[in-house]
Amino acid sequence: MTVSRLPSAALSLKQFLHRQKVLGIYRNMLRTIRRVPDEADRKFLRDWARDEFHRNKNVTHEDAIRMMITQASNHLEELQKSLALAHS
Amino acid sequence: MAARVLQQCVRSFARPSLRLCSNNLALRVTAAPAAAVHRPLSFAADSRRTRWLVQSRIPSVGVLCRQYGDLPPLTLETIKERVMYVLKLYDKISPEKLQTSSHFMKDLGLDSLDQVEIIMAMEDEFGFEIPDAEAEKLMTPEEIVQYIADKKDVYE
Numbered sequence: 001m002t003v004s005r006l007p008s009a010a011l012s013l014k015q016f017l018h019r020q021k022v023l024g025i026y027r028n029m030l031r032t033i034r035r036v037p038d039e040a041d042r043k044f045l046r047d048w049a050r051d052e053f054h055r056n057k058n059v060t061h062e063d064a065i066r067m068m069i070t071q072a073s074n075h076l077e078e079l080q081k082s083l084a085l086a087h088s
Numbered sequence: 089m090a091a092r093v094l095q096q097c098v099r100s101f102a103r104p105s106l107r108l109c110s111n112n113l114a115l116r117v118t119a120a121p122a123a124a125v126h127r128p129l130s131f132a133a134d135s136r137r138t139r140w141l142v143q144s145r146i147p148s149v150g151v152l153c154r155q156y157g158d159l160p161p162l163t164l165e166t167i168k169e170r171v172m173y174v175l176k177l178y179d180k181i182s183p184e185k186l187q188t189s190s191h192f193m194k195d196l197g198l199d200s201l202d203q204v205e206i207i208m209a210m211e212d213e214f215g216f217e218i219p220d221a222e223a224e225k226l227m228t229p230e231e232i233v234q235y236i237a238d239k240k241d242v243y244e
Contacts, residue, residue: 023204024220030208053201 018065025072026053032079037086045079162242168233174213175229178206188230203227210236 011019026049033045056068160166168188176183180202185195192198192206207223214236218226226232236242 019200023200023224026201027204027208027220027223030204034212050201050205057199057201 014062018062018069021069022053022065022072025069025076029072029076029079032076032083035083035087162237162240164233164237164242167236167240167242168229170213171210171229171232171236174209175206178209186229188233189228191228193227200224207232214240216240 029049030046033042033049036042036045052072059065059068172186172188175181175186180198181196190196192203193200198206203224203226207218207226210232211218216239218235222235226235
């Protein structure tokens with residue numbers, strides 16, 4: 001997903017946009033995980049997110065990338081909703 | 089009724105601690121909002137307060153200062169130390185190769201996901217959020233130190 005090329009090589013616009021989106025989702029995920037109350041849960045979720053993102057790092061097929069982005073957004077939303085419920 | 093309770097508390101604080109000026113300030117500060125809320129009782133509170141202040145020997149003006157709690161002031165040196173410490177704790181960086189000018193991607197072989205994690209760790213360490221647009225430009229420890237010094241108004 002985040003095509004790890006050298007910074008000097010140019011990415012096409014679509015790839016660039018995907019990259020930005022993925023990094024944004026990763027960042028939001030990490031910020032949301034910070035709000036989880038239990039430390040062990042936090043560590044587990046951080047490791048899980050790390051694994052998932054790193055595992056699919058080198059995928060180049062555009063449809064697969066888009067599907068994974070949607071999946072990640074759904075996971076993020078779920079996590080945020082559960083947190084909102086837990087804090088209320 | 090709350091004002092009455094507050095006055096009783098204030099009275100019990102005032103007696104043993106008449107020497108401490110900061111407590112007097114605290115009295116003045118806490119009594120003021122209470123007085124503002126309950127007008128009919130405020131005259132009585134005022135007269136009682138002035139009586140205590142007149143009776144107490146208020147120390148000289150030098151002690152009439154407010155005290156706030158805060159962290160020790162940041163300097164470029166301390167920022168740099170903390171940044172390097174956090175980076176050394178990161179498991180994908182080998183501490184020997186780490187220097188202030190080492191580029192995350194070119195020298196240390198990290199990728200953009202790792203860079204996001206590193207910036208998150210910096211946010212945790214220094215306690216303020218770094219927006220996305222500026223976070224993705226920070227590629228060396230030196231740049232991070234400069235950015236934090238910028239945001240926290242640290243000059244040298």
